[in-house]
Amino acid sequence: MNPSENPAGQARQIVRSHAVGALSTLSVAMEGFPFGSVATYVLDHQAQPVFLLSDLAQHSRNIKHDPRSSLLVLESGAEEGVLARGRVTLVGETSVFEPDAHLRARYLRYFPEAAGFMETHDFRFYRMDVARVRFIGGFGRIHWIEGAAYQATMLDELAAAEAGALAHMNADHQQALRDYCRFYHGIEASGEVRMLGIDAEGFDLLCKGRRLRCQFPAPIQAAGEMRGVLVEMARTARQDAEG
CATH class of the missing domain: 2.30.110.10 (Electron Transport, Fmn-binding Protein; Chain A)
Structure with missing residues:
Protein backbone atom coordinates (compact mmCIF):
# COMPACT_ATOMS: atom_id res chain seq x y z
CA MET A 1 0.00 0.00 0.00
CA GLN A 151 8.38 5.37 11.97
CA ALA A 152 9.60 5.07 8.39
CA THR A 153 11.95 2.33 7.28
CA MET A 154 15.56 3.32 7.91
CA LEU A 155 17.84 2.75 4.92
CA ASP A 156 21.38 3.32 6.15
CA GLU A 157 22.81 3.26 2.64
CA LEU A 158 20.32 5.95 1.57
CA ALA A 159 21.34 8.22 4.44
CA ALA A 160 24.97 7.77 3.43
CA ALA A 161 24.26 8.38 -0.28
CA GLU A 162 21.95 11.36 0.26
CA ALA A 163 24.50 14.19 0.14
CA GLY A 164 26.12 12.92 -3.05
CA ALA A 165 22.78 12.43 -4.78
CA LEU A 166 21.69 15.94 -3.85
CA ALA A 167 24.92 17.47 -5.13
CA HIS A 168 24.46 15.66 -8.45
CA MET A 169 20.81 16.70 -8.85
CA ASN A 170 21.48 20.32 -7.92
CA ALA A 171 24.50 20.66 -10.20
CA ASP A 172 23.39 18.68 -13.25
CA HIS A 173 19.58 18.44 -13.30
CA GLN A 174 18.13 21.89 -12.74
CA GLN A 175 15.59 21.36 -15.52
CA ALA A 176 14.29 18.22 -13.84
CA LEU A 177 13.97 20.10 -10.54
CA ARG A 178 12.00 22.86 -12.25
CA ASP A 179 9.80 20.24 -13.90
CA TYR A 180 9.08 18.68 -10.50
CA CYS A 181 8.00 22.08 -9.16
CA ARG A 182 5.65 22.69 -12.07
CA PHE A 183 4.10 19.23 -12.38
CA TYR A 184 3.76 18.28 -8.70
CA HIS A 185 3.08 21.73 -7.23
CA GLY A 186 1.94 23.98 -10.06
CA ILE A 187 4.85 26.39 -9.53
CA GLU A 188 6.85 27.77 -12.43
CA ALA A 189 10.46 28.07 -11.26
CA SER A 190 12.53 30.62 -13.16
CA GLY A 191 15.57 30.67 -10.88
CA GLU A 192 17.59 28.03 -9.11
CA VAL A 193 15.80 25.14 -7.41
CA ARG A 194 17.59 23.12 -4.76
CA MET A 195 16.91 19.60 -3.61
CA LEU A 196 17.32 19.61 0.17
CA GLY A 197 16.82 16.00 1.15
CA ILE A 198 15.83 12.54 -0.07
CA ASP A 199 14.30 9.76 2.02
CA ALA A 200 12.67 6.44 1.27
CA GLU A 201 9.30 8.08 0.54
CA GLY A 202 10.22 11.17 -1.45
CA PHE A 203 12.27 14.35 -1.55
CA ASP A 204 12.14 18.03 -0.58
CA LEU A 205 12.81 21.00 -2.84
CA LEU A 206 13.51 24.65 -2.12
CA CYS A 207 11.89 26.88 -4.74
CA LYS A 208 11.36 30.64 -4.46
CA GLY A 209 11.92 30.40 -0.73
CA ARG A 210 9.26 27.71 -0.33
CA ARG A 211 9.85 24.14 0.72
CA LEU A 212 8.02 21.67 -1.52
CA ARG A 213 7.48 17.99 -0.76
CA CYS A 214 7.38 15.44 -3.61
CA GLN A 215 6.28 11.91 -2.75
CA PHE A 216 7.58 8.84 -4.57
CA PRO A 217 4.83 6.70 -6.17
CA ALA A 218 5.89 3.98 -3.70
CA PRO A 219 8.65 3.81 -1.07
CA ILE A 220 12.03 2.69 -2.30
CA GLN A 221 13.55 -0.35 -0.63
CA ALA A 222 17.22 0.36 -1.39
CA ALA A 223 19.38 3.34 -2.29
CA GLY A 224 19.98 1.84 -5.73
CA GLU A 225 16.32 2.40 -6.61
CA MET A 226 16.55 6.15 -6.08
CA ARG A 227 17.94 7.10 -9.49
CA GLY A 228 15.33 5.14 -11.44
CA VAL A 229 12.43 6.69 -9.52
CA LEU A 230 13.80 10.23 -9.93
CA VAL A 231 14.28 9.68 -13.66
CA GLU A 232 10.76 8.31 -14.10
CA MET A 233 9.20 11.19 -12.15
CA ALA A 234 11.17 13.69 -14.25
CA ARG A 235 10.05 11.93 -17.44
CA THR A 236 6.41 12.07 -16.36
CA ALA A 237 6.69 15.77 -15.51
CA ARG A 238 8.45 16.57 -18.79
CA GLN A 239 5.94 14.67 -20.93
CA ASP A 240 3.14 16.63 -19.29
CA ALA A 241 4.86 19.90 -20.19
CA GLU A 242 5.28 18.81 -23.79
CA GLY A 243 1.61 17.95 -24.05
Whole structure:
Protein backbone atom coordinates (compact mmCIF):
# COMPACT_ATOMS: atom_id res chain seq x y z
CA MET A 1 0.00 0.00 0.00
CA ASN A 2 1.22 3.47 -0.87
CA PRO A 3 2.00 5.36 2.39
CA SER A 4 -0.28 8.21 1.29
CA GLU A 5 -3.20 5.77 1.46
CA ASN A 6 -2.80 4.81 5.13
CA PRO A 7 -2.98 6.96 8.27
CA ALA A 8 0.67 6.47 9.27
CA GLY A 9 1.86 7.45 5.79
CA GLN A 10 -0.47 10.44 5.69
CA ALA A 11 0.81 11.57 9.08
CA ARG A 12 4.43 11.28 7.95
CA GLN A 13 3.67 13.20 4.78
CA ILE A 14 2.26 16.15 6.76
CA VAL A 15 5.19 16.20 9.18
CA ARG A 16 7.71 15.85 6.33
CA SER A 17 6.09 18.74 4.45
CA HIS A 18 6.66 21.26 7.22
CA ALA A 19 9.52 22.58 9.32
CA VAL A 20 7.78 24.30 12.25
CA GLY A 21 5.53 22.98 14.97
CA ALA A 22 4.27 23.63 18.47
CA LEU A 23 6.57 21.85 20.93
CA SER A 24 4.88 21.17 24.26
CA THR A 25 6.83 20.25 27.37
CA LEU A 26 6.07 19.97 31.08
CA SER A 27 6.87 23.21 32.84
CA VAL A 28 9.52 23.43 35.53
CA ALA A 29 8.57 26.99 36.48
CA MET A 30 4.89 26.05 36.84
CA GLU A 31 4.95 22.41 37.91
CA GLY A 32 2.28 20.24 36.36
CA PHE A 33 1.33 22.70 33.64
CA PRO A 34 2.04 22.20 29.91
CA PHE A 35 4.29 24.73 28.22
CA GLY A 36 3.96 25.36 24.48
CA SER A 37 6.57 26.96 22.25
CA VAL A 38 7.31 27.29 18.54
CA ALA A 39 10.14 25.03 17.37
CA THR A 40 11.77 24.28 14.04
CA TYR A 41 12.71 20.70 13.26
CA VAL A 42 14.27 18.39 10.69
CA LEU A 43 13.22 14.77 10.37
CA ASP A 44 15.75 11.96 10.42
CA HIS A 45 15.33 9.10 7.97
CA GLN A 46 12.88 7.37 10.31
CA ALA A 47 10.69 10.50 10.36
CA GLN A 48 11.54 11.34 13.97
CA PRO A 49 11.96 15.08 14.68
CA VAL A 50 15.36 16.53 15.45
CA PHE A 51 15.67 19.93 17.14
CA LEU A 52 18.57 22.28 17.78
CA LEU A 53 17.74 24.00 21.08
CA SER A 54 19.48 26.47 23.34
CA ASP A 55 20.18 25.52 26.95
CA LEU A 56 18.73 28.92 27.85
CA ALA A 57 15.33 28.16 26.32
CA GLN A 58 12.50 27.24 28.65
CA HIS A 59 11.60 24.12 26.68
CA SER A 60 15.18 22.82 26.99
CA ARG A 61 15.08 23.20 30.76
CA ASN A 62 11.71 21.45 30.83
CA ILE A 63 12.93 18.54 28.72
CA LYS A 64 15.96 17.97 30.93
CA HIS A 65 13.65 17.79 33.94
CA ASP A 66 11.06 15.55 32.24
CA PRO A 67 11.53 14.26 28.67
CA ARG A 68 7.82 13.71 28.01
CA SER A 69 6.76 16.05 25.22
CA SER A 70 4.73 16.45 22.05
CA LEU A 71 5.02 18.20 18.70
CA LEU A 72 1.93 19.49 16.88
CA VAL A 73 2.25 20.08 13.13
CA LEU A 74 -0.63 21.71 11.25
CA GLU A 75 -1.12 21.25 7.52
CA SER A 76 -0.89 24.52 5.63
CA GLY A 77 -2.69 25.83 2.58
CA ALA A 78 -6.15 24.32 3.07
CA GLU A 79 -8.92 26.72 2.02
CA GLU A 80 -11.69 25.09 4.07
CA GLY A 81 -10.51 26.56 7.35
CA VAL A 82 -8.14 25.54 10.10
CA LEU A 83 -10.35 22.78 11.54
CA ALA A 84 -10.57 21.08 8.15
CA ARG A 85 -6.80 20.88 7.84
CA GLY A 86 -4.81 17.77 8.59
CA ARG A 87 -2.77 17.86 11.77
CA VAL A 88 -0.41 15.52 13.53
CA THR A 89 0.62 15.37 17.17
CA LEU A 90 3.75 13.35 17.84
CA VAL A 91 3.97 12.19 21.46
CA GLY A 92 7.14 10.78 22.98
CA GLU A 93 10.28 11.47 24.94
CA THR A 94 12.78 14.06 23.78
CA SER A 95 16.41 13.97 24.82
CA VAL A 96 19.85 15.30 23.96
CA PHE A 97 21.75 13.20 21.42
CA GLU A 98 24.75 13.52 19.14
CA PRO A 99 23.82 13.22 15.43
CA ASP A 100 26.15 11.45 13.06
CA ALA A 101 27.81 13.37 10.23
CA HIS A 102 25.03 12.55 7.73
CA LEU A 103 22.25 13.80 9.99
CA ARG A 104 24.20 16.90 10.98
CA ALA A 105 24.71 17.73 7.30
CA ARG A 106 21.01 17.10 6.65
CA TYR A 107 20.05 19.55 9.38
CA LEU A 108 22.32 22.23 7.90
CA ARG A 109 20.86 21.79 4.43
CA TYR A 110 17.41 22.60 5.76
CA PHE A 111 18.62 25.31 8.17
CA PRO A 112 21.97 26.69 6.92
CA GLU A 113 21.67 29.60 9.34
CA ALA A 114 22.08 27.11 12.20
CA ALA A 115 25.81 26.71 11.43
CA GLY A 116 26.64 29.55 13.81
CA PHE A 117 24.49 28.10 16.56
CA MET A 118 26.29 24.76 16.31
CA GLU A 119 29.55 26.47 17.18
CA THR A 120 28.28 27.83 20.47
CA HIS A 121 28.31 25.88 23.72
CA ASP A 122 24.69 26.42 24.69
CA PHE A 123 22.99 24.80 21.66
CA ARG A 124 22.42 21.06 21.60
CA PHE A 125 20.69 18.55 19.37
CA TYR A 126 17.57 16.84 20.68
CA ARG A 127 15.56 14.03 19.13
CA MET A 128 12.06 12.86 19.95
CA ASP A 129 11.55 9.12 20.27
CA VAL A 130 7.97 8.96 19.02
CA ALA A 131 5.81 6.64 21.13
CA ARG A 132 2.37 7.45 19.72
CA VAL A 133 0.81 9.70 17.11
CA ARG A 134 -2.56 11.43 16.93
CA PHE A 135 -3.49 12.05 13.29
CA ILE A 136 -6.52 14.06 12.23
CA GLY A 137 -6.92 14.17 8.48
CA GLY A 138 -9.99 16.41 8.60
CA PHE A 139 -13.54 15.98 9.84
CA GLY A 140 -14.22 12.33 10.76
CA ARG A 141 -10.70 11.10 9.93
CA ILE A 142 -9.17 10.60 13.35
CA HIS A 143 -6.56 7.97 14.24
CA TRP A 144 -4.20 6.93 17.01
CA ILE A 145 -1.02 5.43 15.52
CA GLU A 146 1.60 3.53 17.49
CA GLY A 147 5.15 4.83 17.26
CA ALA A 148 6.49 1.71 15.55
CA ALA A 149 3.87 2.05 12.81
CA TYR A 150 4.61 5.75 12.33
CA GLN A 151 8.38 5.37 11.97
CA ALA A 152 9.60 5.07 8.39
CA THR A 153 11.95 2.33 7.28
CA MET A 154 15.56 3.32 7.91
CA LEU A 155 17.84 2.75 4.92
CA ASP A 156 21.38 3.32 6.15
CA GLU A 157 22.81 3.26 2.64
CA LEU A 158 20.32 5.95 1.57
CA ALA A 159 21.34 8.22 4.44
CA ALA A 160 24.97 7.77 3.43
CA ALA A 161 24.26 8.38 -0.28
CA GLU A 162 21.95 11.36 0.26
CA ALA A 163 24.50 14.19 0.14
CA GLY A 164 26.12 12.92 -3.05
CA ALA A 165 22.78 12.43 -4.78
CA LEU A 166 21.69 15.94 -3.85
CA ALA A 167 24.92 17.47 -5.13
CA HIS A 168 24.46 15.66 -8.45
CA MET A 169 20.81 16.70 -8.85
CA ASN A 170 21.48 20.32 -7.92
CA ALA A 171 24.50 20.66 -10.20
CA ASP A 172 23.39 18.68 -13.25
CA HIS A 173 19.58 18.44 -13.30
CA GLN A 174 18.13 21.89 -12.74
CA GLN A 175 15.59 21.36 -15.52
CA ALA A 176 14.29 18.22 -13.84
CA LEU A 177 13.97 20.10 -10.54
CA ARG A 178 12.00 22.86 -12.25
CA ASP A 179 9.80 20.24 -13.90
CA TYR A 180 9.08 18.68 -10.50
CA CYS A 181 8.00 22.08 -9.16
CA ARG A 182 5.65 22.69 -12.07
CA PHE A 183 4.10 19.23 -12.38
CA TYR A 184 3.76 18.28 -8.70
CA HIS A 185 3.08 21.73 -7.23
CA GLY A 186 1.94 23.98 -10.06
CA ILE A 187 4.85 26.39 -9.53
CA GLU A 188 6.85 27.77 -12.43
CA ALA A 189 10.46 28.07 -11.26
CA SER A 190 12.53 30.62 -13.16
CA GLY A 191 15.57 30.67 -10.88
CA GLU A 192 17.59 28.03 -9.11
CA VAL A 193 15.80 25.14 -7.41
CA ARG A 194 17.59 23.12 -4.76
CA MET A 195 16.91 19.60 -3.61
CA LEU A 196 17.32 19.61 0.17
CA GLY A 197 16.82 16.00 1.15
CA ILE A 198 15.83 12.54 -0.07
CA ASP A 199 14.30 9.76 2.02
CA ALA A 200 12.67 6.44 1.27
CA GLU A 201 9.30 8.08 0.54
CA GLY A 202 10.22 11.17 -1.45
CA PHE A 203 12.27 14.35 -1.55
CA ASP A 204 12.14 18.03 -0.58
CA LEU A 205 12.81 21.00 -2.84
CA LEU A 206 13.51 24.65 -2.12
CA CYS A 207 11.89 26.88 -4.74
CA LYS A 208 11.36 30.64 -4.46
CA GLY A 209 11.92 30.40 -0.73
CA ARG A 210 9.26 27.71 -0.33
CA ARG A 211 9.85 24.14 0.72
CA LEU A 212 8.02 21.67 -1.52
CA ARG A 213 7.48 17.99 -0.76
CA CYS A 214 7.38 15.44 -3.61
CA GLN A 215 6.28 11.91 -2.75
CA PHE A 216 7.58 8.84 -4.57
CA PRO A 217 4.83 6.70 -6.17
CA ALA A 218 5.89 3.98 -3.70
CA PRO A 219 8.65 3.81 -1.07
CA ILE A 220 12.03 2.69 -2.30
CA GLN A 221 13.55 -0.35 -0.63
CA ALA A 222 17.22 0.36 -1.39
CA ALA A 223 19.38 3.34 -2.29
CA GLY A 224 19.98 1.84 -5.73
CA GLU A 225 16.32 2.40 -6.61
CA MET A 226 16.55 6.15 -6.08
CA ARG A 227 17.94 7.10 -9.49
CA GLY A 228 15.33 5.14 -11.44
CA VAL A 229 12.43 6.69 -9.52
CA LEU A 230 13.80 10.23 -9.93
CA VAL A 231 14.28 9.68 -13.66
CA GLU A 232 10.76 8.31 -14.10
CA MET A 233 9.20 11.19 -12.15
CA ALA A 234 11.17 13.69 -14.25
CA ARG A 235 10.05 11.93 -17.44
CA THR A 236 6.41 12.07 -16.36
CA ALA A 237 6.69 15.77 -15.51
CA ARG A 238 8.45 16.57 -18.79
CA GLN A 239 5.94 14.67 -20.93
CA ASP A 240 3.14 16.63 -19.29
CA ALA A 241 4.86 19.90 -20.19
CA GLU A 242 5.28 18.81 -23.79
CA GLY A 243 1.61 17.95 -24.05
